[in-house]
Amino acid sequence: MTTNCLILKDSLEPQAANELLKTVDQAVNEVIMRDGWMELRAAQLSEAELNRAVHMSRIKDDEQTRFFTTFLGVATNFSSSSFADRLSSVPKVVKSIADLLDEMRREVAEFTYIANEFEQLVQTFNKLVIDTKHKMGLILPHMCEAQDHIGVLTDVFKPSDNNLLTTADYDDIKIATGGLVHGMKKMIDLSRASSKEGSQLNERIARLKTDVRTRRSTVKGRIHISKALNFLGPLAGAGIVARAVMTMVAAKEFGGVGMLVVAGCTFTPLTAIICGALLGGSIILAITGLIYHCWTRHQHKALIFLNKICTGLMELSNANIFFLDCLSKSEEAANTISVQLEQIQRSITSERYRKCNAELSKKALESVDQAIKAIEDIKNIDVSRWFVLQSLPQFDDLKLALTASENP
Numbered sequence: 001m002t003t004n005c006l007i008l009k010d011s012l013e014p015q016a017a018n019e020l021l022k023t024v025d026q027a028v029n030e031v032i033m034r035d036g037w038m039e040l041r042a043a044q045l046s047e048a049e050l051n052r053a054v055h056m057s058r059i060k061d062d063e064q065t066r067f068f069t070t071f072l073g074v075a076t077n078f079s080s081s082s083f084a085d086r087l088s089s090v091p092k093v094v095k096s097i098a099d100l101l102d103e104m105r106r107e108v109a110e111f112t113y114i115a116n117e118f119e120q121l122v123q124t125f126n127k128l129v130i131d132t133k134h135k136m137g138l139i140l141p142h143m144c145e146a147q148d149h150i151g152v153l154t155d156v157f158k159p160s161d162n163n164l165l166t167t168a169d170y171d172d173i174k175i176a177t178g179g180l181v182h183g184m185k186k187m188i189d190l191s192r193a194s195s196k197e198g199s200q201l202n203e204r205i206a207r208l209k210t211d212v213r214t215r216r217s218t219v220k221g222r223i224h225i226s227k228a229l230n231f232l233g234p235l236a237g238a239g240i241v242a243r244a245v246m247t248m249v250a251a252k253e254f255g256g257v258g259m260l261v262v263a264g265c266t267f268t269p270l271t272a273i274i275c276g277a278l279l280g281g282s283i284i285l286a287i288t289g290l291i292y293h294c295w296t297r298h299q300h301k302a303l304i305f306l307n308k309i310c311t312g313l314m315e316l317s318n319a320n321i322f323f324l325d326c327l328s329k330s331e332e333a334a335n336t337i338s339v340q341l342e343q344i345q346r347s348i349t350s351e352r353y354r355k356c357n358a359e360l361s362k363k364a365l366e367s368v369d370q371a372i373k374a375i376e377d378i379k380n381i382d383v384s385r386w387f388v389l390q391s392l393p394q395f396d397d398l399k400l401a402l403t404a405s406e407n408p
Helices: 003-010 014-033 047-057 063-079 083-156 167-228 230-236 239-245 269-277 281-346 354-379
Strands: 260-262 265-267
Touching (some): 083 354, 167 281, 281 354
């Protein structure tokens, strides 16, 4: 037991001191017992093992992982250095912590952007569906009217009627077909316009989905690294260590406010942490554990958030695909009716085509029924679940506070 640890023990409550020293000793012993550590000093971290863990996770190009492993290497080597070496290494430790936390904050900002982008996609989908439902609702009465017009056509072209078509018959046919063709064109234009917007929305969903899946894979790799370095676990999970070594409460440098008391003197947290570390390796081991704990907890929260976003994107994509399918059916039905009516118009004066036109009229009536069903399917699309924006995934870890009371 070092002199520094004895001094620290005398300044603490007996139970807290014993638990502190027991935890530190346990962590150091576990470190020494690992393969490849016998040649190293007690608290010195194996750079080869760090690199091996990063390589196994397949995220060697991840900036945050690089900052994390750099900090671990610097901090644990710092703890076993001489006093003079520690003094000269303070800037390195401070920079390694600052770099890591800055990168984590940057990622939190990106997660906020992802949440906002997902919310925008949801709002775009809502607006598109609502607008389309409204416009289709305006067309629906005309489609019902079309049933009556086509019924007139069917009656005019009755094969059982041997009388030639009169001028009045031709006028009735022109009125019926003219209005129908115009109505079908409006329906086709609306279906195509909404389909175009829906397809663009699908592309945006796909891009965000790819981005989120890539990030999720990276986070899973980081969690793999965290588990590979679980020899830090006794420190990372030991709340008594942090409370015994320092009175750290949501340090200002880590997103909150607070001060650190060392030997009766009050300092800003980060400066006090490093200066306190000059007194002995056990303190920097505790700080290393806290950073490890904070980083690991951040990864687990990130994974939960990204999983929720992935699930939401899949559901939104499926809803949009169903919407596009309804639009396709409505366009197909309207186009079929339009083609059938144009064919009737071209042969309206031919008695030879009378029987054929009678059959076309019956088919057109069936097509109108299909178009009406497609419109009703669109009108029945329920987007109410997407209106509760508060239920959409949000990454709420906006402050990276180093505390010892939470588990990852």
